Amino acid sequence: MGASAIAPRSASRHQALPGLGLTLGVTVVWLGAIVIVPLAALALKPWELGAAGVLAALSEPRVLAAFRMSFGGALAATLASVPVGILLAWAITRYRFPGRRVLDALIDLPFALPTAVAGLALTALFATNGWLGAPIEAVTGWKVAYTPAGVIVALFFVALPFIVRTVEPVLRDLPAETEEAAATLGATRLQTIRRVVLPALAPATVTGFGLGFARAVGEYGSVIFIAGNMPMVSEIAPLLIIVKLEQFNYAAAAAVGLAMLVLSFAILLLLNLWQRRLRRGQR
Amino acid sequence: MTVEIEKLVRRFGHNAALDGVSLALHPGEFAALLGPSGSGKTTLLRILAGLDFPDAGSVRIAGTDVAGVPARLRGVGVVFQHYALFRHMTIAENIAFGLRVRPRRLRPAAADIARRVATLLELVQIPDLAGRYPDQVSGGQRQRVALARALAIEPSLLLLDEPFGALDALVRKEVRRWVRGLHDRLGITSVLVTHDQDEAMELADRIAVMDRGRIVQFGTPRALLDDPQTAFVAGFIGEANRLRGEVRDGWLEMRDLPVPMVRVKGRDGPVEVFIRPADLLVAPSPRRHGCVEVALVRPETESARVVVRCGASLLDGVAPTQVGRILPGVLCDVTVRRLTVFGEDGAREDLHLVDAPGCVGAGASI
Structure with missing residues (x-):
């Protein structure tokens, strides 16, 4: 009875935090200007070709191959960066060793480095006469630069920091007590890692995977130098967009762009749902 | 299960966290390690659990020297200060953990594990919470889960590290009495680490008062009150x-x-x-x-x-x-x-x- 007497008459008129109108307004204008309007343009442009034209533009063998390269390469590179990223995060959070801070800073380098510089460096490194490319070819006979493998190497390079940086804080916050509890309950070190540590890292890993994957799919600068860009073999979808633009085929370029957007969005949405399932029950 | 600790020394750098500690516990006894922070009580508990190792001295549990026995083979149940529950597992999964990680030939069948978990949930009076996650229950309930998880492995020795510290005062008193009742029913030799003398006085059969890495007096609560052997005990107890x-x-x-x-x-x-x-x-x-x-x-x-x-x-x-x-x-x-x-x-x-x-x-x- 007392509660109803003191409840505010109109909840909407007495906000505890003022400023909703201003902040929401700024957000909407900003979002509209840099996200929604350009995306809407991207979504509208392809239909100049008509539905059949869009379908034809997208089902060109060269376009499909580029999609396979971009999404397949990004998937492979991000998957490969998951175990490496977790190990790196483990090393910099769990151990104290000389050069730890340097390693810590180096991990962020792909964020800071102009992607073209990274691409050129990787190409020089993995070319058949490069420091790594030469021995790899001598031992295994594989070429890395100017092949799909080169694309994956470049994408691995850009996706890795996302895994490390999302897993690291969770690993740091994982109390030592939890692992000790597992040990007192009879778990071996391997069981502790498999059943206690990795599941605790899973939601963060999925988030990092999503971020790394999204970045890898859209990556352009570091890939085009090492990829060789052979149509049907090592050409990525973003490059194909540039090619179409250079041919003044704006609608086809927009169609490729829109398809990439839809695919990426669908994948990120699925990852997000998965991540939420993994986090179920946890605050 | 008897526990005999002899001349235990543990140093961290130049500081001796344990400086020649000897202690013998009767089977089925509820003992408390009581002392101010930094007196070495948690270090002693960790050595008993196999999570830390002494620089000198010996620990015998049920007559066996456990010096080289790692934590996972000791069969010592530990309730950690902040419970250390596995957050990604339900409460039932938490309790079953100790049984599920056993080597295959020692592992009970899934149905047996489920039955054991149900019995333990009943024992700690939270039968309805089996499917919840640790983040979804109260502090007192989490503590019961931690206890059930430690009891699931049928420990020969139960160690409780400041188990009531994270509970609010009202719940603490109730949980404390309930834990003592549970001990009396199960008869597991138990060691409680605490800096709260009320807690030690109420729960323990005997209290080891620790100060700067030594046990200054080990006796019943009555003896500590009436017959303090050192100025530290006289000042610390009562x-x-x-x-x-x-x-x-x-x-x-x-x-x-x-x-x-x-x-x-x-x-x-x-x-x-x-x-x-x-x-x-x-x-x-x-x-x-x-x-x-x-x-x-x-x-x-x-x-x-x-x-x-x-x-x-x-x-x-x-x-x-x-x-x-x-x-x-x-x-x-x-x-x-x-x-x-x-x-x-x-x-x-x-x-x-x-x-x-x-x-x-x-x-x-x-």
């Missing part, structure tokens, strides 16, 4: 008035509280005197010129707690009779029923009471 004094020619002298006629058998020199509030009786002076002044009175059901000013000291005492006449500012007589004297080295001195006349009296029970 309430006590602490006074400086001096022994001259075998007689105790205290500047603030002139208790007459107490002979001290040890050497002459400065001493520390402890008087429990219950042993400092305050009564209205029949001659109306008592030698202590009442500073504060706190009524209790049948008597009153009184703070009196004696010289420069404020002392806690009790007024068992004529409570109504004891008011702040009134001069009173005090009788010391009992006191304990410790020499400069912290060791207890033997006392001998001669007589007790005068305004400040000494009772016959010293």
